Amino acid sequence: MTATLERPAPARKRTVTPARIALHVFLVLTCLMTLAPLLWAVYASLRTYEDTSVNGYFSIAKSLTFENFAKAWEIGDLPHFYWNTLLITIPALVVTLLLSSMVAFGVSRFSFKFNIALLMLFTAGNLLPQQVIVTPLWRLYRLIVVPEWVSESGSLIDSQLGVILIHIAFQMGFCTFVLSNYMKTIPYELTEAARVDGASVFRQYWQLTLPLCRPVLAALATLEFTWIYNDFLWALVLIQDGDKMPVTSALQNLKGTFFTDNNLIAAGSLLVALPTLVVFFVLQRQFVGGLTLGSTKG
Amino acid sequence: MTAVQEKPKAVAPSGPPPRRRGKRATALAGTDKLVLALMLGIPTIVHLLFVWIPTLGSVALSFSEWNGIGGFEDIEWIGVGNYVEIFTEYPRFWPAVQHNLIWLVFLLVVPTSAGLLLAVLLDRELRFSRIYQSALYLPMVLSLALVGFIWQLIYTPDGGLLNSLLGLSANPVDWIGDSDINLYAVLVAAAWRHTGYIMLLYLAGLKSVDPALKEAAALDGASSAQTFFRVTFPVMKPVNIVVLVVTVIEALRAFDIVYVINKGRNGLELLSVLVTDNIIGEASRIGRGSAVAVVLLTISLGFIITYLYQVFSKENRT
Numbered sequence: 072m073t074a075t076l077e078r079p080a081p082a083r084k085r086t087v088t089p090a091r092i093a094l095h096v097f098l099v100l101t102c103l104m105t106l107a108p109l110l111w112a113v114y115a116s117l118r119t120y121e122d123t124s125v126n127g128y129f130s131i132a133k134s135l136t137f138e139n140f141a142k143a144w145e146i147g148d149l150p151h152f153y154w155n156t157l158l159i160t161i162p163a164l165v166v167t168l169l170l171s172s173m174v175a176f177g178v179s180r181f182s183f184k185f186n187i188a189l190l191m192l193f194t195a196g197n198l199l200p201q202q203v204i205v206t207p208l209w210r211l212y213r214l215i216v217v218p219e220w221v222s223e224s225g226s227l228i229d230s231q232l233g234v235i236l237i238h239i240a241f242q243m244g245f246c247t248f249v250l251s252n253y254m255k256t257i258p259y260e261l262t263e264a265a266r267v268d269g270a271s272v273f274r275q276y277w278q279l280t281l282p283l284c285r286p287v288l289a290a291l292a293t294l295e296f297t298w299i300y301n302d303f304l305w306a307l308v309l310i311q312d313g314d315k316m317p318v319t320s321a322l323q324n325l326k327g328t329f330f331t332d333n334n335l336i337a338a339g340s341l342l343v344a345l346p347t348l349v350v351f352f353v354l355q356r357q358f359v360g361g362l363t364l365g366s367t368k369g
Numbered sequence: 370m371t372a373v374q375e376k377p378k379a380v381a382p383s384g385p386p387p388r389r390r391g392k393r394a395t396a397l398a399g400t401d402k403l404v405l406a407l408m409l410g411i412p413t414i415v416h417l418l419f420v421w422i423p424t425l426g427s428v429a430l431s432f433s434e435w436n437g438i439g440g441f442e443d444i445e446w447i448g449v450g451n452y453v454e455i456f457t458e459y460p461r462f463w464p465a466v467q468h469n470l471i472w473l474v475f476l477l478v479v480p481t482s483a484g485l486l487l488a489v490l491l492d493r494e495l496r497f498s499r500i501y502q503s504a505l506y507l508p509m510v511l512s513l514a515l516v517g518f519i520w521q522l523i524y525t526p527d528g529g530l531l532n533s534l535l536g537l538s539a540n541p542v543d544w545i546g547d548s549d550i551n552l553y554a555v556l557v558a559a560a561w562r563h564t565g566y567i568m569l570l571y572l573a574g575l576k577s578v579d580p581a582l583k584e585a586a587a588l589d590g591a592s593s594a595q596t597f598f599r600v601t602f603p604v605m606k607p608v609n610i611v612v613l614v615v616t617v618i619e620a621l622r623a624f625d626i627v628y629v630i631n632k633g634r635n636g637l638e639l640l641s642v643l644v645t646d647n648i649i650g651e652a653s654r655i656g657r658g659s660a661v662a663v664v665l666l667t668i669s670l671g672f673i674i675t676y677l678y679q680v681f682s683k684e685n686r687t
């Protein structure tokens with residue numbers, strides 16, 4: 072691609088048409104407008120309460136400080152809530168990818184009568200609005216007994232395991248769909264040959280197919296991290312003890328603590344957004360790739 | 370993706386040789402069969418147990434009267450009473466339906482056209498294209514709950530950005546508190562996040578359009594606008610359907626942002642809020658909440674089936 076594009080490039084540069092300039096101006100303005108809310112939050116978070124309460128938010132800052140971030144970190148007990156999120160996100164992410172890759176392997180490498188039906192079930196499940204599931208799930212969780220060391224309530228309600236399980240069950244739909252589409256593109260001869268050589272089904276899956284799926288798995292991991300991290304509803308409903316909330320749902324608690332201090336809220340919001348922003352900047356290709364894979368097929 | 374589609378046709382024969390299928394299945398050794406059954410069975414059971422059984426549970430409970438806390442013996446079956454109630458008496462139901470509809474129409478019009486426009490503009494050899502794309506995608510990674518928090522800084526009546534920019538500081542508009550306008554204020558914030566996603570879908574869609582089609586149209590003397598509306602856009606039908614489904618589902622799911630702002634009251638009622646209110650709010654009427662959930666389910670199923678048809682009919686055809 073790049074090699075062939077090399078030559079026409081200088082020619083194009085010379086023809087800077089007014090239309091091109093207009094296009095760039097439009098795009099720059101659009102991008103600035105898109106970034107404005109975030110930049111505004113950054114600006115507000117760097118100012119002191121005294122400054123903004125006297126001069127208003129729409130003014131030149133007297134001084135900039137990271138004080139609000141330190142305060143939000145401490146008052147909001149953010150390390151604790153980050154840890155809660157980590158406890159939910161990582162296991163949910165790993166198990167989701169593991170289980171959905173198994174289903175995807177099964178339906179894409181072997182032919183059963185119910186192949187497509189199974190895949191449809193998972194795909195449809197992922198598209199349901201969560202509110203359709205949430206009420207009976209909340210009740211179901213009170214019925215499922217788990218040992219005390221897993222959950223103090225003795226059932227799945229109010230336990231992080233419960234939130235992990237619904238993430239796994241719900242997110243599996245999307246991952247199965249994307250992974251099965253990808254696995255279908257792996258030449259069938261590959262597993263066929265392995266089978267002839269006597270490789271078991273599990274080896275065909277674990278040692279042959281999964282390594283080939285590394286790019287999709289990376290893309291899905293990036294996406295799922297963001298989605299599970301961003302979850303608000305499941306934890307809000309299924310966890311009652313505020314102490315166990317993941318950081319996104321815990322923001323709700325912070326609001327009360329910070330009531331009028333918008334600067335502090337801005338700092339808190341940015342701190343909560345930070346992990347997803349970092350993932351986005353570092354793994355943007357995977358993030359975009361995952362979404363594209365999931366949706367443009369067919 | 371379309372090119373890649375070709376291969377599985379040879380790989381997974383769904384048409385002619387059903388006999389070979391049978392043979393292949395029997396060729397599996399006993400342990401392999403067991404392993405495969407477990408690999409498919411365990412995830413399916415997890416998915417059914419936590420997703421589909423509760424969905425059916427919602428349908429069942431919608432015909433009952435129950436506070437959800439007592440045992441199952443407290444459930445009183447009352448037929449379609451809940452539906453009659455939500456359609457005729459429940460004062461928050463129709464406003465919520467209306468808000469969800471406005472939500473849907475707004476998302477279908479504003480972010481979809483903006484996303485499509487941006488995708489068309491960016492789908493060319495362009496300097497800084499990557500930077501533009503990154504900036505436009507950025508809001509997508511934020512949770513809707515966070516979007517709610519961030520936009521409150523813009524809308525707040527005392528010294529918020531919007532009132533200051535509009536010169537309304539002396540006579541501030543309460544963008545979030547005024548029930549006539551707060552829905553639209555929230556929708557702008559939701560659209561802010563949604564546009565990047567639509568743009569991403571259309572960019573991928575535009576890339577998959579065969580350039581020969583556009584060239585042929587150009588050779589026939591079509592203007593670029595004609596080429597787009599008569600050739601490119603119709604060819605992107607699969608993407609359009611995905612965008613439609615994604616947007617509908619997004620509109621039906623909308624919850625976090627209004628909950629963060631004011632728990633979904635005072636002009637921000639949504640169907641999702643009416644459902645959740647029965648578990649974490651004060652309502653505690655599982656039956657009525659479930660009836661609302663079934664309304665959500667019915668609407669979404671229509672679109673889910675459209676989507677499944679779009680995606681899977683291709684595989685059946687081959």
